[in-house]
Amino acid sequence: MGLVVQKFGGTSVGDTDRIKNVALKVKAEVDAGSQVVVVVSAMSGVTNQLVKYCQEITSDYDVKEYDVVVSTGEQVTIGLLAMALQAIGVPARSWTGWQVPVVTDDAFSKARINQISVEGLRSCLDAGMVPVVAGFQGINEQGRITTLGRGGSDTSAVALAAVLKADRCDIYTDVDGVYTTDPRVVKNARKLDKVTYEEMLEMASLGAKVLQTRSVELAMKYSVNLRVVSSFEQNPVGTTICDEEDIVEKEGISGITCSHDEAKITLVGVQDKPGVSAAVFNAMAQANICIDMIVQTDSADGTHTDMTFTLPESELSKALAVLEKNKADIGYRSAISDSDCVKISLIGVGMRTHTGIAQRMFEALSEKGINVQTISTSEIKISVLIAGEYAELAVRALHSAFHLEDKG
Numbered sequence: 001m002g003l004v005v006q007k008f009g010g011t012s013v014g015d016t017d018r019i020k021n022v023a024l025k026v027k028a029e030v031d032a033g034s035q036v037v038v039v040v041s042a043m044s045g046v047t048n049q050l051v052k053y054c055q056e057i058t059s060d061y062d063v064k065e066y067d068v069v070v071s072t073g074e075q076v077t078i079g080l081l082a083m084a085l086q087a088i089g090v091p092a093r094s095w096t097g098w099q100v101p102v103v104t105d106d107a108f109s110k111a112r113i114n115q116i117s118v119e120g121l122r123s124c125l126d127a128g129m130v131p132v133v134a135g136f137q138g139i140n141e142q143g144r145i146t147t148l149g150r151g152g153s154d155t156s157a158v159a160l161a162a163v164l165k166a167d168r169c170d171i172y173t174d175v176d177g178v179y180t181t182d183p184r185v186v187k188n189a190r191k192l193d194k195v196t197y198e199e200m201l202e203m204a205s206l207g208a209k210v211l212q213t214r215s216v217e218l219a220m221k222y223s224v225n226l227r228v229v230s231s232f233e234q235n236p237v238g239t240t241i242c243d244e245e246d247i248v249e250k251e252g253i254s255g256i257t258c259s260h261d262e263a264k265i266t267l268v269g270v271q272d273k274p275g276v277s278a279a280v281f282n283a284m285a286q287a288n289i290c291i292d293m294i295v296q297t298d299s300a301d302g303t304h305t306d307m308t309f310t311l312p313e314s315e316l317s318k319a320l321a322v323l324e325k326n327k328a329d330i331g332y333r334s335a336i337s338d339s340d341c342v343k344i345s346l347i348g349v350g351m352r353t354h355t356g357i358a359q360r361m362f363e364a365l366s367e368k369g370i371n372v373q374t375i376s377t378s379e380i381k382i383s384v385l386i387a388g389e390y391a392e393l394a395v396r397a398l399h400s401a402f403h404l405e406d407k408g
């Protein structure tokens with residue numbers, strides 16, 4: 001008997017009719033002879049509302065209590081889906097993160113899963129029941145509730161599929177697969193039948209929110225057979241995320257992403273001597289702030305230069321406070337920040353073998369009068385930082401410059 005993990009996102013469980021629709025999808029899988037573990041998100045909009053409540057209490061809330069609040073959305077949906085399954089004759093029971101338990105580290109609001117005990121879920125399955133597990137949540141070693149970061153139910157599902165050695169992990173969502181770019185931004189974006197783990201990892205980490213980055217990392221590490229499919233289609237095919245060898249017709253460029261959670265800091269007048277970068281990035285690392293693009297040039301006068309780096313916009317005020325606190329140690333004249341920027345990225349394994357991709361990208365942007373502020377590259381991606389107002393224009397221009405549109 002095969003084992004399948006099915007994960008349903010917020011829109012898919014957005015109201016009670018949709019929860020009943022999800023129950024039918026689970027039943028179909030059970031009727032087809034599989035053991036099924038279901039993972040659900042909170043109903044759409046609920047987590048946002050819970051985050052808002054926290055912010056309304058104080059801007060400086062305790063993240064431990066934030067996790068207690070924002071994890072509650074999923075508890076509602078596991079109960080409702082278990083009821084809906086029972087109502088159509090499918091034995092089911094709900095499982096919160098701590099009941100499983102899904103044990104995480106202590107990074108409240110962005111915790112990582114350390115371990116999942118499967119005994120309870122296995123006996124539930126062996127008793128012929130469908131376990132309905134709350135995504136997004138876990139528990140730390142001290143018994144405090146943790147959450148896995150926004151979009152974390154994907155990671156819960158893939159982690160469960162890995163520990164249960166599931167035959168498949170199907171991520172049911174409100175689009176029918178992974179597209180060349182967000183289909184809500186570019187109407188003629190093309191659905192990809194297959195995409196490599198590596199490309200999907202870059203796409204997710206660079207702004208395609210269809211899968212949480214950590215879920216793709218885990219799928220790649222444990223070779224989870226991962227699909228993204230629509231909740232609103234009969235017999236969906238979707239997109240399979242797989243190894244490069246499993247793709248016969250490889251895409252040159254697979255996708256374009258846009259990340260809005262970006263900000264830029266320029267330190268003016270830093271000394272051009274060993275140890276300065278270490279002082280800056282040590283201070284950032286101590287404060288748990290992830291730095292992305294870094295640009296520094298040789299100083300013209302041999303003594304001072306400027307250093308620019310990017311970071312998540314949500315961390316900007318914290319970063320500026322850290323820099324101010326360490327100003328004497330680091331030694332800089334002033335810090336200039338800009339949060340009105342976005343990062344646009346072009347992703348594809350074809351970059352390893354094709355030349356001229358960067359040139360085509362910069363040409364397409366310059367034709368639209370878009371100024372590139374910062375550039376970073378890896379083997380399979382090129383990212384540029386541009387002014388926020390040009391985000392959609394840039395994505396569309398690049399999508400057509402690389403002929404990614406759906407021709408059907």
Ligand code: ADP
Nearest residue numbers: 009010011173174178179181182184208209210
């Ligand atoms: P869920 O609630 O099911 O987890 P999400 O909202 O997290 O769904 O993710 C699905 C959304 O991801 C889609 O509605 C779509 O707008 C967005 N998205 C962004 N980039 C892409 C892409 N390249 N392919 C498909 N969807 C994308």
Ligand code: ASP
Nearest residue numbers: 041047136150151152153
């Ligand atoms: N409900 C959580 C969120 O909105 C987790 C998820 O949907 O994956 O981020």
Ligand code: MG
Nearest residue numbers: 009151209210
């Ligand atoms: Mg999601």
